[in-house]
Amino acid sequence: MKPKKIPMRMCVGCREMKEKKTLIRVVRNPEGEVSIDPTGKKSGRGAYVCRNPECLKRAIKQKQLERQLEAVLGPETAEALQAELAAALAGDAHE
Ligand SMILES: [Zn+2]
Numbered sequence: 001m002k003p004k005k006i007p008m009r010m011c012v013g014c015r016e017m018k019e020k021k022t023l024i025r026v027v028r029n030p031e032g033e034v035s036i037d038p039t040g041k042k043s044g045r046g047a048y049v050c051r052n053p054e055c056l057k058r059a060i061k062q063k064q065l066e067r068q069l070e071a072v073l074g075p076e077t078a079e080a081l082q083a084e085l086a087a088a089l090a091g092d093a094h095e
Pocket of ligand 1: 011012013014015016049050052055
């Protein structure tokens with residue numbers, strides 16, 4: 001058996017390469033709306049952050065998320081994203 005290649009992605013917050021499955025995808029859909037994509041299956045342009053609110057915060061603050069998604073994030077969107085990430089992380093804890 002060949003060793004399976006593990007897909008890696010870079011967190012836009014801390015800019016570290018991590019296993020894709022340990023990261024959370026943020027997606028900009030074709031309508032230009034940015035949201036957290038816990039399933040990783042939504043269509044659109046994606047960026048990845050650690051399952052860590054600090055990484056998302058940093059990615060927003062340093063405009064890395066905007067750059068990666070080629071989208072402009074208003075303060076409301078930034079807040080909504082942080083709330084969505086918190087909800088996704090809370091969901092993990094209950095699994
Ligand atoms: Zn990170």
